[in-house]
Amino acid sequence: MTEGESEDNELIMKTFVFRAIRHLFTAAVCGFFVSPAVALEIPVSAVTDGKAMRIAYADMELIYNVCPQKARATKEYRDAKDAYETAISSITAALAVRRGDTERLQKEIEEYRRGTSAAPVDVSTETLPPAADKTASAKTVEAVYEKEIARKAADTDITKLEASLDKARAEMVSGISDIEKNCSTDILQTIYKVLEQIAVEEELLVIIDKNYILYAPEAYDITSKVIDRLK
Structure with missing residues (x-):
């Protein structure tokens, strides 16, 4: 040769x-x-x-x-995972609170409306309700309006929190995957x-x-x- x-x-x-x-x-x-x-x-x-x-x-x-090096990589992985899970838990808790607010406000609105219509005025008579009743009715309408505004605000918050939760979960999956890949590559090198x-x-x-x-x-x-x- x-x-x-x-x-x-x-x-x-x-x-x-x-x-x-x-x-x-x-x-x-x-x-x-x-x-x-x-x-x-x-x-x-x-x-x-x-x-x-x-x-x-x-x-x-x-x-x-x-x-x-794998032990260090494992710690890095767990720390990152814990951080992601903490952020997700925080958003989930806030979401649960606002959903509870929405349910509570909706019930209060329905109760106000039922109270207003519980004793309908007899329109066959020409007797006008007392001024106090007018005031109470106006207050009821105002209270319902305020609670409607509060409920809509809660609904808006819920929509934003749900979007934040989806984003946080996606970032967790992507971030954890990148960490695993990078750590494995470093160890093998x-x-x-x-x-x-x-x-x-x-x-x-x-x-x-x-x-x-x-x-x-x-x-x-x-x-x-x-x-x-x-x-």
């Missing part, structure tokens, strides 16, 4: 390794791993020129779960850097996720090394 062919093969292998690791990280971000029955086949003879190829594997799921350091130090050509392997001796497992570096 010529020197040019050797360099080409090395470039091909590096490209393959990068794509394989990127695929593993993508699977981790999505929260799943492919079936353990899937094995990774590497055309050794095509890239090693007959030399020994150093390979290792690591349990990416375990590394991800015990990574110290940190893990990748450690894997790259170990690969360079130990001259490893390939590091495979343990979940993709059917069988491999424990001597090739670098999981503990990665975890120690992350601490």
Whole structure:
């Protein structure tokens, strides 16, 4: 094999390794791993020129779960979630109060109207009601009017609060999703850097996720090394 062919093969292998690791990280971000029955086949003879190829594997799921950075990310996630839920609870409570106001005002309006029509005036007589009755009737009309205004104001507040609640819920879903995505990306980038350091130090050509392997001796497992570096 010529020197040019050797360099080409090395470039091909590096490209393959990068794509394989990127695929593993993508699977981790999505929260799943492919079936353990899937094995990774590497055309050794095509890239090693007959030399020994150093390979290792690591349990990416375990590394991800015990990574110290994940604990910090989890706290950030919970703090953000609590803040969103507090805001939503506040709006929900205010909404419940205004809905209660609307119901109360509507009942009071109906009671006033029933009281006004409970004793209708006998129009067959020419006797006019006392001045006191006129005053009471006017006060009733005024009270009903004021409560109608108050009820409409409550209805307006309810509409605004419902819109605010919908917005807060949408922001929570979007915000939590962004935090999860960003935290996962940061954690995986940190893990990748450690894997790259170990690969360079130990001259490893390939590091495979343990979940993709059917069988491999424990001597090739670098999981503990990665975890120690992350601490």
